Amino acid sequence: MQTQLIRDLEALLGPQAVLSAPEDLMLYEYDGSVELGAPRCIVFPKSARDVSEIVRLANRYESPILGRGAGTGLSGGAIARSGGIVVAFSRMNRILEVDAANLRAVVQPGVVNLDLSRAVEHLGLYFAPDPSSQKSCTIGGNVSENSGGPHTLAYGVTANHVTGLEIVLPDGEIVRIGGKSIENSGYDLAGLLIGSEGTLALVTEITVRLMRKPEAVKTLLAVYDTLDDTTESVVEITVRAITPAACEMLDGFTLRAVEDYVHAGFPKDCAAVLLIEVEGLKEAVEAQAAEITEVCRQHRAREVRIARTDQERNLLWRGRKEAFGAMGRISPMYYVQDGVIPRTRLPETLRRIEEISRRYDLQIGNIFHAGDGNLHPLILFDERNREQFARVVAAGGEIMRHCVEVGGALTGEHGIGMEKNELMPLIFTPDDLALMARVRDAFNPAGRLNPGKVLPMGKACGEIRVPRPPATATIPT
């Protein structure tokens, strides 16, 4: 039966558009998280019609099915948890239209995030959501996860930048939601679909807003000798209602790893730095940069440096955006979290993370979007050490519970996926979750579209999923 499915898919799409050899499947069994799951096959559609036909075949064979962009997601959203068909959008990677006059672009889901900004750069435009993975992540993936990035602080997440979608429903029907206009009469279906982590529909076309590049940009690096001074500066910036475009924090440990790798000029002997960007009219930028400098100095910043050239600025940002990669040089694995807290609770939260790190004897790096309270503690581990791994899971759980206790959220931009779905009851009541499940079932009644994601399956209530056991990944036959 299964091989017949693959034969049918090959007949539909051509043999070059279907992968089912074990060595090929291995490349698609993971994403940017620490999860694993082997699909039955990978298919590469070229159009919404292809996707619709694939979905219909999946239904005929009662096969699970899920979409996949670049596989950079950090919560297992693109992992075939129950096997089945992975719809890889890498061949649907065309920018269909750039409508500069109306500040819109129409793209296929496989378009890489940064490629869109590059394609409209000569028009003085860009696509605002800028996740750290923007060099490789796709806009389809951004839509599924409602991705953010450092500049979310000023410009919002993906949902704030999408006006239209073409989707394929789990029964194969192709439906358009909205278009170029800023709103569409009726319920805000796009608002629901964006961030639904591929559990309601497969997205086959996206209409996005483009933004005009600001007149002036200033990037500041504030260097601190204590974590408390760093976090207090962030609180003060928020309290004073200064609104930078981005406000990122890297702690000393992370910084040293990054500096050895990127050579961005970060001081290696400090406790932490803030990387702050202000954008807008030059008058506003000058004034904000001066005020931020003053705040940082008042909070005992050792140095406040302003990038003098674009090159300097890019290097600082490279340091930030490649920080996760740099961690790979010093640890075999890391587990990154994505909790959110009210911004004024940053100092106590960082102290709590430090304490948890000591108590569990784990190295935890902190690199995150300080300005909107979106933490990314990176817990380093060696996957071969199961005992250590148990501590990682426990420490991660404690950090997450702290975020919830202070009025925060489980995830700011990485998604729930299969990593945190059993933690959903920490935030939501059974009634809340029942309603979400009914909405999911309204779109995805058979539950075959990306099963086992977002909503708890009720098997390990309140637990972060224990990710992959070492070297036991099975290769399907």
Added chain:
Amino acid sequence: MNRPTQTSLIRLEEITGGAYVSAEAAGLEAREVCGMRPAVVVSPADAPQIAEIVRFAAAEKLAVIPTGGCTKLSIGSCPARYDIALDLSRMNRVLAYDPHDLTLGVEPGARIEDLLRTLAEQKQFLPLAVPFLDHATIGGIVAANSSSPLRHAYGAVRDFCLGMEFVTGEGAPAKSGGRVVKNVTGYDLHKLLIGSLGTLGVITRVNFRTFPMPQAQGTFVATFSSAEAAFDFCRTVSHSVLTPQMMEVANPGTAALIFSGEFSARLEPRTWSVIISTAGLPAVVQRHEIELGRMAGPAEADEFLPLSDAEADSVLAQIREFPRLMIERAPTGLIFRISAVSGMLPMLLGKLRVLAAQRELDFVSLGRASGIFYVSFLPQTEVSPSPEFLGRVIGEVFRICGQPETQSSAMLEWCPAELKTSPEIVWGPARPDFELMRRVKRSFDPQNVLAPGRFAGGM
């Protein structure tokens, strides 16, 4: 429940207390929707009471419509049934306001005017410059997705609402989103409630991010002799580095309504006006004045005028209250809310103007740089055109806006109740995505308890 039965009243009184259940005529009349009166007005104190009332209504097959300031009850198609008006005005508390975090949680009955006053004490605000400011409540503003001219700079409710709590049509309390400024935990169900006109859930709490009040503000008016010149000017501004917080294009009919006194006397009757306001540091405001003035010349503006603070306050208030001004001017007029990209506006407006001229109706339009525009068709004489005649005009407007090349979306936000003979009159012809909306409605309100029939497709 045309007449509330004694047992129904007793049950409702058990839930809220006798003082909060009323069948007095004035209260019922104020909560009329499409000429339909509820049998009873119930004023719950909190979400658990709402949940009980809705469960009772579901069991008794009664229909419930949530109300607040009763300023926008005429938006939407006619409900199929209407028994209980839920009056949420007792639920008007600020539940959490942390100015340092720039976050706010409020009950639905909080009046926007009061809320803005509370925020102003902390030099903060919500960018909701919405009509009926003196009566509108947060619940109503959110449920009707009221249009604010400040959307251009700050986004709409969907962009700064962080989460909501609500009671579903099954009487179950539920929530989505949260209280922090960035959050992708679970489905964003609250986005569905924005603009849902009470058909999915009764909103019991809304969490917002708040915004720091700018130090300085400046408002400018540029006048033009044609729509094309006015829109060209807007385009030039949009594609410049300037960062206005509001940019509105008023046709001559609108200009006559929003400008008053000396300023109005100076306007030519055929003048199109672009009203731009900017906010921020004094240097930023000054920069806007200089550059806008510089752009106005080559754009063939007849005049470019900075407004005094008093003039600006008056003009901004009139712009904010635009739908209300239209209704007051002609209660039998048609007011459409249309969303379109800026490049399509001149063409769309041109077609709609021609339609109005052909039908001998006054045409009044206010276009927002955010991509929302209001167009009104108003009778020229005291005698109202027949419903059949207006029905044909409505059909024409939907036909024009429905042409794929216009990339626009329209709804008839205000019209006389007797015109609303079908949901299509208000929402336009059925679209393929209506079926998905129907599924959403069934998930939230399987027994059709909440404002049945008031939404698109008769949902």
